[in-house]
Amino acid sequence: MSSQWIYLSGEFVNKNEAVVSVYDHGFLYGDGVFEGIRVYEGNIFKLDEHLNRLYDSAKSIMLQMPYEKEEMKEIIAETVRKNELETAYIRVVVSRGMGNLGLDPSSCSNPRVVVIAEALALFPKELYERGVRLASVSSRRNRPDVLPPQVKSLNYLNNILVKMEANQAGVDEALMMNDQGYVTEGSADNIFIVKNSTIYTPPTYLGALEGITRNAIIDLAKEKGYEMKEQPFTRHDVYVADEVFLTGTAAEVIAVVEVDQRPVGDGKPGVITNHLLSEFRKITTTDGYKVYNKDKVQVS
Numbered sequence: 612m613s614s615q616w617i618y619l620s621g622e623f624v625n626k627n628e629a630v631v632s633v634y635d636h637g638f639l640y641g642d643g644v645f646e647g648i649r650v651y652e653g654n655i656f657k658l659d660e661h662l663n664r665l666y667d668s669a670k671s672i673m674l675q676m677p678y679e680k681e682e683m684k685e686i687i688a689e690t691v692r693k694n695e696l697e698t699a700y701i702r703v704v705v706s707r708g709m710g711n712l713g714l715d716p717s718s719c720s721n722p723r724v725v726v727i728a729e730a731l732a733l734f735p736k737e738l739y740e741r742g743v744r745l746a747s748v749s750s751r752r753n754r755p756d757v758l759p760p761q762v763k764s765l766n767y768l769n770n771i772l773v774k775m776e777a778n779q780a781g782v783d784e785a786l787m788m789n790d791q792g793y794v795t796e797g798s799a800d801n802i803f804i805v806k807n808s809t810i811y812t813p814p815t816y817l818g819a820l821e822g823i824t825r826n827a828i829i830d831l832a833k834e835k836g837y838e839m840k841e842q843p844f845t846r847h848d849v850y851v852a853d854e855v856f857l858t859g860t861a862a863e864v865i866a867v868v869e870v871d872q873r874p875v876g877d878g879k880p881g882v883i884t885n886h887l888l889s890e891f892r893k894i895t896t897t898d899g900y901k902v903y904n905k906d907k908v909q910v911s
């Protein structure tokens with residue numbers, strides 16, 4: 612692709628010219644919201660669900676979205692078309708906009724809307740065969756009454772700090788607890804455990820984002836006849852689980868094979884994890900919003 616087009620508050624601009632002000636409160640204070648969305652063969656996966664979460668996040672922080680959901684949907688689809696993408700990752704960012712140096716958002720009158728779409732390949736197959744390793748981290752998940760983890764805000768320092776802890780421990784991802792010691796999520800993914808064929812994931816009120824992939828997996832698990840419970844659990848439950856996996860837009864469904872140096876089950880991706888991954892992949896090209904009409908002729 613010779614050029615990459617970025618949607619920036621009303622126009623498409625070239626990647627090099629896609630800039631926002633240093634006075635934008637998104638930059639100054641992390642004041643804004645965002646979404647990470649995936650396109651599978653021209654299908655924007657679960658676009659409605661992503662938009663609902665984006666608008667809920669904006670409402671929670673009293674950020675007035677400048678477009679209706681339907682307009683936003685078209686803007687996102689057009690960004691994919693403009694960049695002639697079939698399989699892609701989309702980042703939608705809505706910042707509070709330009710204001711003065713004070714943190715009071717009432718000086719910001721124009722939220723900025725940015726949509727970036729980039730080509731994306733699936734994660735390497737080996738990663739799914741090998742699985743990932745986790746370490747529990749000392750930093751707690753933001754308390755829901757401080758900065759609600761259900762709000763997908765631009766303030767990701769909590770997540771960044773635990774990612775750094777995981778890096779320092781030499782593992783792939785962090786396992787975050789809340790201030791009562793209950794398991795919440797990873798730095799950028801939700802967690803599930805399997806024990807005696809029952810699947811568990813923490814309720815989001817404990818301190819987790821309501822992941823779109825998480826919800827899709829809960830639905831699929833029930834549909835396929837598994838016992839599926841949203842229930843609090845501790846680090847101990849993770850240590851003694853038969854299977855552990857993470858879910859997220861980027862990772863989809865990925866097996867965890869080690870937690871704090873304890874092997875999970877037999878140390879290999881589990882049967883239920885693999886089953887849910889394959890069921891999940893089946894819906895990625897159908898469940899969502901089609902960017903191109905079906906009879907589009909592919910010119911290569």
Ligand code: PMP
Nearest residue numbers: 799800801820822823824859860
């Ligand atoms: N938790 C956090 C903190 C995240 O940033 C993400 C990624 N958006 C997830 C969970 C997974 O959510 P989703 O399945 O919607 O990508």
